[in-house]
Amino acid sequence: MxxxxxxxxxxxxxxxxxxxxxxxxxxxxxxxxxxxxxxxxxxxxxxxxxxxxxxxxxxxxxxxxxxxxxxxxxxxxxxxxxxxxxxxxxxxxxxxxxxxxSMGIALLARLVREAAARLGPDWDIEIVEMHHRNKADAPSGTALMLGEAAAHGIGTTLSAAAVTDRAGLTGPRADGTIGMASLRGGSVVGDHSVVFATAGERIELIHRADDRxxxxxxxxxxxxxxxxxxxxxxxxxxxxxx
Missing domain, CATH: 3.40.50.720 (NAD(P)-binding Rossmann-like Domain)
Structure with missing residues (x-):
């Protein structure tokens, strides 16, 4: 054993x-x-x-x-x-x-990479994660993992594409960026959503963890x-x- x-x-x-x-x-x-x-x-x-x-x-x-x-x-x-x-x-x-x-997150990352590669530059990518109030790091390691998968799909790096600090008059969304938002509260084990949005339609890939x-x-x-x-x-x- x-x-x-x-x-x-x-x-x-x-x-x-x-x-x-x-x-x-x-x-x-x-x-x-x-x-x-x-x-x-x-x-x-x-x-x-x-x-x-x-x-x-x-x-x-x-x-x-x-x-x-x-x-x-x-x-x-x-x-x-x-x-x-x-x-x-x-x-x-x-x-x-x-x-x-999580095996589910591993599969989600693969789906995100493939979706980003196939949908092309007309689709904006946003990642939203939520965890319990005591989590110390943000964005979560999982959000970064999903962001890297998306960046790989569109032929860039997450360090070049990530936007984590929207506040105030930010102006229009820049092409080729990957937005990342972190929510903290309660006892949430881990929720992650990857949103692909273009004119007139939206795709959301979601994973929710209910049990550690x-x-x-x-x-x-x-x-x-x-x-x-x-x-x-x-x-x-x-x-x-x-």
Whole structure:
């Protein structure tokens, strides 16, 4: 039975993974939180999952590399430096990094990319996400993931196309941009909508998460898949075989 080590084991996702892992044929090798021995956990686990905090990612990648242990990263709020560290680690070990571990979101991202590519420049793209009041980062990692999929579809990058700060007299919408809006309140697990709009019609692709267990199941499924891969950087698309 594959053993999974959890960075951020006391958090919401860490506890959810502990609960669902046995149902999916995995066992928990242990957990690691602030101040714990990352190296020991990396050595005894077959695969690691990280749902901790961006500030801890560098140390967790170093521990995974030292032990040659695959690692799945679901931590959001990452910077360009974090992504550079992930790419560097992927030269030595298998690394799966995603803004969302839901199988439904993985499929949604694929649909968004295809829709953006097929609809063409006459269609405006807007992304709206809502999460619980305690979420620390905005836009959400999932919204960024969907934005990147849309940007890929229209042949640009999200950093070039994203608009996140509309306020005041902004003027007409600029062509080729991707609007992103973040809502926070209550106990919402995660709602994401991608809107494609043109003159006279609109398409909306929506995913609503009602139970955090969907992310835990996806994380375990991703970790089990990652264990058997060669060194490289992977996405949830590949877990689904897309």
């Amino acid at each position: 594959t053993s999974i080590g959890i960075f951020g084991s006391m958090g919401r996702m860490g506890q959810a993974i502990v609960a669902v892992a046995p149902q999916l044929g995995a066992q928990i090798a242990g957990g690691c939180d602030q101040g714990d021995d990352t190296a020991e956990l990396a050595r005894k686990a077959d695969v690691l999952v990280d749902f901790s905090a961006p500030a801890a990612l560098e140390a967790h990648l170093a521990a995974a590399r030292a032990a040659w242990t695959p690692i799945m990263i679901g931590t959001t709020g990452l910077s360009e430096r974090h992504h550079a560290l992930i790419t560097q680690a992927a030269g030595e070990i298998p690394v799966l990094q995603t803004g969302n571990t 267990a969907i992310f835990a199941r996806g994380a375990v499924r991703g970790a089990l898949w990652l264990k058997d891969q060669q060194p490289g950087r992977y996405t949830m698309d590949q877990v689904l075989g897309m």
